[in-house]
Amino acid sequence: MRKVIMVALVATAAMWTVPVAAQSAIEPRVDKLEREMRAVQRKVFPGGAGQTLEPQITAPPVETAVPGVPAGGALTDLTARVSALEASVRSVTGQVEQANFRVRQLEEAFNAYKAATDTRLKALEGAGVAVASTPDALPGQVAASGDTAPPPRAPTVRPTRSAPSEIDADLPRAGTSGARATEVAAVARPDTGDPAEDGYTYGYRLWEAKLYPEAQAALKSVAERYPKHRRASYAQNLLGRAYLDEGKPSLASLAFYDSYKKFPDGARAPDSLYYLAQSLVRLKKPAADVCKVYGELTEVYGDKLTATMKVDVEKGRAAQKCG
The missing domain is CATH 1.25.40.10 (Tetratricopeptide repeat domain)
Structure with missing residues (x-):
C-alpha cells in the first residue's frame, strides 16, 4: 500500500512538470488522480485527518510560473512575429509588382525605339539606292574628314562621237x-x-x-x-x-x-x-x-x-x- 501511495505522489509531482502548453489536456487526468488518491487514503486510514503518511523522498522544489502567463507571452511574441512577416511579404510583393511594371514599360519603350529605328534605316537605305542610281553621283569617290563633296554639275556638252569611251x-x-x-x-x-x-x-x-x-x-x-x-x-x-x-x-x-x-x-x-x-x-x-x-x-x-x-x-x- 505504501508503494501505491508513493507512485501516486510521484505521479502527482510529475504532473507539475508538464509544459504549460499541454496543461489543459493534463488537468482532467490530475483531477482523476487526486480523487483516486483520496479514495486510497480513506481506505488505508479510516480515522481521517492526521494519519496520512508523508513521503520519505521528496522532489526538490522548483519554481513554476503561474499557469497561463508563459503561454500568453509566447502567443504575444508569435503574433507579433507573424504580423511582421505578413508586413514584409506585403512589402516584397509591392516591390515585385513595381519592378514588373517598370520592366513592361522598358520593353514597350524598346520596342517603340526599335520600330522607329528600323523605319529610319529603311528610309535611309531607300534614299541611298535612289542617290546611287542618279547620274549626279560621283562614281568611286568617298568623302574624307574635313573634305566636302563637290556640288552637282550640269550635263557635260561633248562633241559628237561615234562611240563614248x-x-x-x-x-x-x-x-x-x-x-x-x-x-x-x-x-x-x-x-x-x-x-x-x-x-x-x-x-x-x-x-x-x-x-x-x-x-x-x-x-x-x-x-x-x-x-x-x-x-x-x-x-x-x-x-x-x-x-x-x-x-x-x-x-x-x-x-x-x-x-x-x-x-x-x-x-x-x-x-x-x-x-x-x-x-x-x-x-x-x-x-x-x-x-x-x-x-x-x-x-x-x-x-x-x-x-x-x-x-x-x-x-x-x-x-x-x-x-
Whole structure:
C-alpha cells in the first residue's frame, strides 16, 4: 500500500512538470488522480485527518510560473512575429509588382525605339539606292574628314562621237550651271586610239583648267582601269594633286599613299611621296610623321630625285626640323 501511495505522489509531482502548453489536456487526468488518491487514503486510514503518511523522498522544489502567463507571452511574441512577416511579404510583393511594371514599360519603350529605328534605316537605305542610281553621283569617290563633296554639275556638252569611251562613262555629270558645262566642253579630248593615254591627257587638261571634280573622275578611271599602263602612276599622282589643289588634303594623302604602294616602280612614285609629306603638313600632322615620309623618299628614291626635288626635300626637312 505504501508503494501505491508513493507512485501516486510521484505521479502527482510529475504532473507539475508538464509544459504549460499541454496543461489543459493534463488537468482532467490530475483531477482523476487526486480523487483516486483520496479514495486510497480513506481506505488505508479510516480515522481521517492526521494519519496520512508523508513521503520519505521528496522532489526538490522548483519554481513554476503561474499557469497561463508563459503561454500568453509566447502567443504575444508569435503574433507579433507573424504580423511582421505578413508586413514584409506585403512589402516584397509591392516591390515585385513595381519592378514588373517598370520592366513592361522598358520593353514597350524598346520596342517603340526599335520600330522607329528600323523605319529610319529603311528610309535611309531607300534614299541611298535612289542617290546611287542618279547620274549626279560621283562614281568611286568617298568623302574624307574635313573634305566636302563637290556640288552637282550640269550635263557635260561633248562633241559628237561615234562611240563614248570608258573614261566618259566615269566622268561626273554636271549640274544646271551652263557656265560650268561650257568650261568642260571647252577642254579638248584627245583621240589617239590609246584609251589610257587619252584618259590621262584629258584628265591633265581638266586639272589645268581647274575643273577638279571632272579631272579627279577621269584620272581615277585611268588608274583603276589600266593599272599596268605606264600612265597609271601619272594618273594616280595627278589625282592626289587635284585633291590637294581643291583643298582636300585628306583625300590627297590617301591618293598619294596609294600611288606609292600600288605603283612603287612608277615614274611618279617619288613625286607621290613628296606630295604625301605636303598633304600631312596641310593636315597639321606631327612633324615626326612628315619626317618619316621624307626619310622614306630619300632612302628609296634618293638616286632618282631630280635636283629641283632634292632642294624641295631639304627645304621641307628644315621646315619640320627633321634630324
